[in-house]
Amino acid sequence: MSSKGRRTPPLVAERRYTGKKAPAKKRAPTRRGSGGGRRRTARRHSNPVVAAITGLFRWILRLVWRIGSRLALMTALVVGLAVLYFHVQLPPVSALLDGRNRGSVTLLDRHGEVFAWRGEQFGGQISAGTVAPAPKHAVIATEDRRFYRHFGVDPLGVAGAVRINLSEGRGPFSGHGGSTITQQTAKLLCLGVAYDPKQWKSEAEYEADCRRTTLGRKAKEAVYAMAMEAKYTKDEILTIYLNRAYLGAGARGFEAAAQRYFGKSANQVTPSEAAMLAGLLKAPTTYAPTNNLERSRNRANLILGLMQDQGYLSAKDAAIAKANPAVLSQAAESRSGGYFADWVMGAGPDFLTRDTTEDVIIRTTFDARLQKAAEDALRDVFETKVKPGSKAEAAIVVMSADGAVRAMVGGRKTSIGGFNRATMALRQTGSAFKPFVYAAALDLGFTPNATVEDEPYTINVPGSGRYSPENYDRRFHGRVTLTEALQHSYNIPAVKVSESVGRENVRRIAADFGLDSDLALGPALALGASESTLINMTGAYAGILNGGSSVTPYGLVDLRLKGEREPLMGQDGGMGERVISERAARSLVYMMTRVIEAGTGQRAKLPGWQVAGKTGTTSAVRDAWFVGFTAEYVAGVWMGYDDNTPMSGVTGGGLPADIWREVMVRVHDGLTPRPLPMLVPEPPENAPRQEARPHGEARPGGGDMAERILQEVLGVILGTNRN
Structure with missing residues (x-):
């Protein structure tokens, strides 16, 4: 036959399976590596037990993810609401600087010099922005080296504290707490709970409750700290801390402590004095220089080393500070007149002495030279x-x-x-x-x-x-x-x-x-x-x-x-x-x-x-x-x-x-x-x-003769007239 311009159709084998759809052509496998991807998949699915376990594992992961993400979202929401709650309640910084529940009594001797203190001393407000660098740097180096880099809670600090506690054989939250300065300030504020005499039997019981370290309280402390970070600047938080921290001997805040121990303002302390004050934060009674000056100086030297390591002091300045340790003021060193001071405190009404809510000055008759003479003798x-x-x-x-x-x-x-x-x-x-x-x-x-x-x-x-x-x-x-x-x-x-x-x-x-x-x-x-x-x-x-x-x-x-x-x-x-x-x-x-x-x-x-x-x-x-x-x-x-x-x-x-x-x-x-x-x-x-002679008779040389005779007779009777 002659061709009319059409191509001859290709030869096709006749269908062998009738009534069934022919299977679709399979794509050639994509080359990956050596081309064994299909074989691995086929092997995995070839074992039904493995497939079941794998499927179960994937299902658990998906479930955990769904629950965890929702819990995390809910936790973040709760924490956020809690932070907002505390944030709204936080007062201005100025209202938080003097946290004493009682006032102080300062006793002056006959020459007008301070010789004793009673109650909680507050030397006056200082600011982290204007205070001398030494006390500010000493506190940061000692208590919270990442203070300016965290949001109130320092996870790295907590992890480090847990590691140290475990290495020392304690519980993970026993001993070192890893608290930031913000958290410590939150604790000083008692998480916003004010002292109520109707609720607490005494101030000591109230303060003991504020210092509790249960997990629940630590969580609340962390939330409160984050609220403070949102409300205040870093320097404002540090200002509260510097003014409220207890530093022993009845001194609240660095200004009161500087006056109490060194007879000067916190703006005038040397690095060695600032280090000694910062050393009191860990244990005010243990490291108080009035209790053990040598122990307090050793603690100060440790802090001077931290200040050097963190760049707050040069090696030369640190060496000079260690070579010239802090010296107590004459009033602090003598520690005399304790019995006298306690006695004088009873001379005034309690609401102006032992239970005063005001800061009181008492001028006394005390003479420090004579007191030392008595004690030495x-x-x-x-x-x-x-x-x-x-x-x-x-x-x-x-x-x-x-x-x-x-x-x-x-x-x-x-x-x-x-x-x-x-x-x-x-x-x-x-x-x-x-x-x-x-x-x-x-x-x-x-x-x-x-x-x-x-x-x-x-x-x-x-x-x-x-x-x-x-x-x-x-x-x-x-x-x-x-x-x-x-x-x-x-x-x-x-x-x-x-x-x-x-x-x-x-x-x-x-x-x-x-x-x-x-x-x-x-x-x-x-x-x-x-x-x-x-x-x-x-x-x-x-x-x-x-x-x-x-x-x-x-x-x-x-x-x-x-x-x-x-x-x-x-x-x-x-x-x-x-x-x-x-x-x-x-x-x-x-x-x-x-x-x-x-x-x-x-x-x-x-x-x-x-x-x-x-x-x-x-x-x-x-x-x-x-x-x-x-x-x-x-x-x-x-x-x-x-x-x-x-x-x-x-x-x-x-x-x-x-x-x-x-x-x-x-x-x-x-x-x-x-x-x-x-x-x-x-x-x-x-x-x-x-x-x-007997009581009731006339004195010698007076009265008439009869009285004198009577005196002589009575004198003989009493035996006071014999020669």
Whole structure:
């Protein structure tokens, strides 16, 4: 056949399968590598078990992803809402700088210098933007080196803390917390929970709750920290931290701490001082320089090294800082006057002292030089004259004649307060009470040369039976003058004089001089069976020195609010009404000088000074006293055991007199001696004869003949008129 221009159709094999669709052509496999992709897939699906496991795994992953993504979204939403909640509630920065619940009390000495603090000190607001670089850099280097690079929570810091805790054998969240400065500030703010006296039993309980570190609280702390980061700038957060951090010794904030420890502003501290302050953040009590200066310096050197490592200090500056460690101010170093400060705090109302919500300034009578003299003297005597390990205690009070207390030692641990044996301990006075017996006689007109018989003596006391006093040496000394009786501290003459002038007179004079505790009612009154505190006893002797006027010991001069000029209250104490005549007081001063010159108090002599005083020893030697004075100062010393255990080999004329002398030698250093205001009696051979006689009779030299005869008869009956 001839072709008509068409191509011959290709030959096609006839269909072998009818009624079925021919299978589609398969594409050639794409070459990948060696071309084994199809074979691997075929092998995987060729095993139904593997396929099932793989499918299950993929399903679990998809499920986890779906749930996790939703949980993450919900968590982010909750955290965001929580951050927003706290963000809205956060107040301005200025309202967060002073976080104290109580105010402070600053105590000034007689020269206007600070010597003690009470309450929580706040030195004033400082700003991270204007404060000196040293404290700012020391804090960042120590507490949060990535402070300016995180959002309030530092995951790297947390991870590092967990690693360190585990390596040291602790729980992951025990020990190092990895908290940022922002988180620490959140904790200082107690996560926005203010102190409510109705909710918390005490501030201590409230603060303890703020410091809890449970997981739930840490989570809330993190959220609060992020809210702070959103609300405030980094410098504002750091400002809050610098002002609120507690740095020991009652100091809140770096300004208060700088003033407390170094006597200067935070803007003036050196790198070594700044490092010491930053070192307190970890453990304020442990590293407080007032507790252990060497430990605090070692901690500061560690922080100086961190400051160098992080570029805040050059190697040269760090070396200079380490070579010149921080030195405490004189007030901080002395740590003296703790007992005095606690005593003065009780002189004002609690709402202006112990429980004040204001910052208060109290000007006092305290003298730091005299306080150091008392503390050094006590330490010296116990180190050189007391058996090592002795538990005996002692107390000292030094005051002026008007009752202004200059120094006070309430116990051997002079650097701390606590139980103040000078003001709180009521102890029997022993023979230290006898001057008030003779004061009553002198005020009735007797002279120091009046005589009394030292002989066996018995009184029948109604309800108690017979009372027979004995002298310390268990001997009788015949007729003695009142001066000799006091000089040698004879007991029998003291009781006879007391009975002669009347116990009520003795009680009245002692009470008017300030010994107003429960005075004994019986004849043992004359021998110091009554109790008194050392401060009241010293004040009573001050009344003798000042010419016979009563004295109320005082330490507070005035109290005012910080920043105010007008005081809210002034002096509460000082000289009061006259108790005995000036002539009687001056005669008594003379009699008491003889105690020092030739009597039981000879160990209290001061070179170049006239001294008057009296020893006192109670029964079984449970208490030993020496109280005396010069023309400048009055000082009292008590010694004994807190549990009333009898002492061995101690009398008022022994160790207490030694302590008194050591105190007064130091107190009078550099002072010009002045004579005591005393009236020396005429010699006995030239003076008119005087006898102690019963209370209620006319004084010698007065009245008619019948009265004089009656006096003589009564004198014979009482045994006070014998030759």
